[in-house]
Amino acid sequence: MSRTATSNARAPRADARRNRDHILDTAEQYFSKHGVGGSLDAIAKQAGVGAGTLYRHFPNREALLAALLAARDEALMSRRDELRTKAANAADALDGWLEALTEWAGAFDGLPDPLRAAAATSTSPLAVTCEGFITTTEEFLHAAQRDGSARKEIRARDLFLVALATSWVRGAALADGASAAALAGITRNGWELNPSRTRGVSPTTVD
């Protein structure tokens, strides 16, 4: 009981903070190049620290990923705020949010898998992040459902999983922009009700 109630632990040592940051930087690079499955020991070596140091800071791959994604939270939050205020209508807002989520989940190759697992288990550092974004999804979804532009039977969690799944598919449909667009279209048609705008699909040439 000798510590303050607000911060139960004392401030980290300077070298600890330095190493942590360095590991994070290295992991960011490494996962970008090799996907989330990249060797953790290799990251430690490349960061110039021992394996023990890496595992002390991040007990497992998920913890490391969670820390990496935390750095992106802010961007996603500001995107949310932007959609809240600037979207033309609730449907576009929801669509924009799902696209933002899909991109977020595509930050590293293979990222959708641990995210999906986290969304199911809730006993993972990633789970907290996921739950937060599901709540935001719910906000946008409810708004769209209230004004009749989204189907009533759809739940936010399912839509979140759809965004992850879209990202998952994109990881395979390499270099095929058409697939990404097709997926987005299928998803939007999937949840949308009474589309107000005749969206771009021109009747075009018959053959």
Add this chain to the structure above:
Amino acid sequence: MSRTATSNARAPRADARRNRDHILDTAEQYFSKHGVGGSLDAIAKQAGVGAGTLYRHFPNREALLAALLAARDEALMSRRDELRTKAANAADALDGWLEALTEWAGAFDGLPDPLRAAAATSTSPLAVTCEGFITTTEEFLHAAQRDGSARKEIRARDLFLVALATSWVRGAALADGASAAALAGITRNGWELNPSRTRGVSPTTVD
């Protein structure tokens, strides 16, 4: 040139065939329990053969999976034939086929991942299987597009990937039947055009 043109290799030895079958049986059980990520050495041990024997028959995990799935091909084919003849219309046929694919991809935990990879690379024993099913998907999709019940811009490969993705999501949404139904609904609304039947979604209670 001393062999017959039709079968370039001689018949396998009796013990080889026996071991192969035994490995397959064991792998079926093992993957069912532990998912497709289960240890191959453990399968060999449980099957009572050496690791070398397993790897001689199936050079890698994908080859083993492909052999396991081959045993299921027949069931899927007969489902296809059933849908061809008994489905009320092209849309229901396509829907039924996609559901069959989704179930097929859910045979083992984690199966969608190698399937997705195979659908992209085409240099894997699983790729052949995937391509075959994509072709069938194309058949059902074209029929639906011809009679105006499926959107024109959708491609068979994308729909195949959607089926895999649905299976992938189901792997997470454990024991939640509602999610499975929701996903199926989103998918169908995603590709369907001018739904002829007012499908079950009752306007129901307002709150």
Add this chain to the structure above:
DNA sequence: GGCTATACGGAGACACTCCCCGTTTTGTCA
């Protein structure tokens, strides 16, 4: 300058994939 909590690093236990090669088994042909 010295003391202690904190943090470091890397050796090593354990697991998994996959190759290699000496040994065993099978099928065939006299």
Add this chain to the structure above:
DNA sequence: TGACAAAACGGGGAGTGTCTCCGTATAGCC
């Protein structure tokens, strides 16, 4: 039936990865 060559077996071991443990180093404080 016996013997021989091809086919197949099995498991040791190299390579790679995860994660722990503990002797050593160092930052921060008095």
